[in-house]
Amino acid sequence: MPRATSPVDTDVGQRAAKVLSTLEVLQSGPDQEITILKLSEPISSAITSLSDDNNNNNNNNNNNNNKQPPARTSDISTASLDAPTPSSLEADLAHYKELFSKLRFSYVEQVTKEKFIRAIVGDPPLIVTPHENAELEACNTAAKAELKALKTDVAAMVADLGARGRDLAARYERVRADTAKLAELPAKIAKLEERVGELRAAQATGERQPGDGSAGMDLPLGRTLELVDGKKRELARLEKQLEQLGGQVPRKRKEAERLRGEVAALENRKANSAASAREAKRRRENAQQGGVEDELEARGRWYRASETVLRQVLGLQG
DSSP, X not given: OOOOOOHHHHHHHHHHHHHHHHHHHHHTSTTOOOOHHHHTHHHHHHHHHXXXXXXXXHHHHHHHOTXXXXXXXXXXXXXXSSSOOHHHHHHHHHHHHHHHHHHHHHHHHHHHHHHHHHHHHSSSOOOOOHHHHHHHHHHHHHHHHHHHHHHHHHHHHHHHHHHHHHHHHHHHHHHHHHHHHHHHHHHHHHXXXXXXXXXXXXXXXXXXXXXXXXXXXXXXXXXXXHHHHHHHHHHHHHHHHHHHHHHHHHHHHHHHHHHHHHHHHHHHHHHHHHHHHHHHHHHHHHHHTTOOOOHHXXXXXXXXXXXXXXXXHHTOOO
């Protein structure tokens, strides 16, 4: 009989399903997807409301005074609110930086002119002493230092916010990827539980799965460890033998090259001898058929006759 599913596996499946359902509930909200376009909505809505208020005020003023021109509504701040994109928001940011820089310079220039004119035409005229200039310069120096420190803090804060934003974006992408994997886990867990049930049923009935082909799959732990140790020792022996044979490979290769050269030389000699034998046989056949006697054949006969005569003269027995 197959054993029941492990409580641990069931608990894991239930926890995965619970986490997945919680993530689906959190992601089903209308404002869960955070993008730069969604972040720009509060700013754009505030600008739109301010523009509407200005238009209403201008309309009221026009009713009171027809000579006053209407307010301008074609500013770049409202030109890209219909379809905001990251590039348009970046262009707006660059425009506002340049605009505020010009406005600051114009403001300082205008205030300076007004103070200078008021000091000249005032009654009595405003006379500034060098001591007051020194005090004002010291005050300005302290204010500039404080402003510089504030700018440094703001720059550090912006850099920190940028780093946190990038980190949060990376974490958000990882969460999305993990959520996609988590959505696939219940089906995989169900398949694994079904496979485990089949294996346990086969083990209980003593049947073997097709393709296992090993009689040691159902050994106890002790014998399995012994079998593994034996296989490891055999593997170490084979590796050592392969290492020894690998050291003999260069010498054997050189010896094979030498033997191959000797065999090639013998093959050449054999081919030359066979060609010479065929040529001699052909000449002999031509001589027997009434052709011109071969010089080599005649010289051989002369040498043989000379040998016979010398043996008879010297009394040698051949």
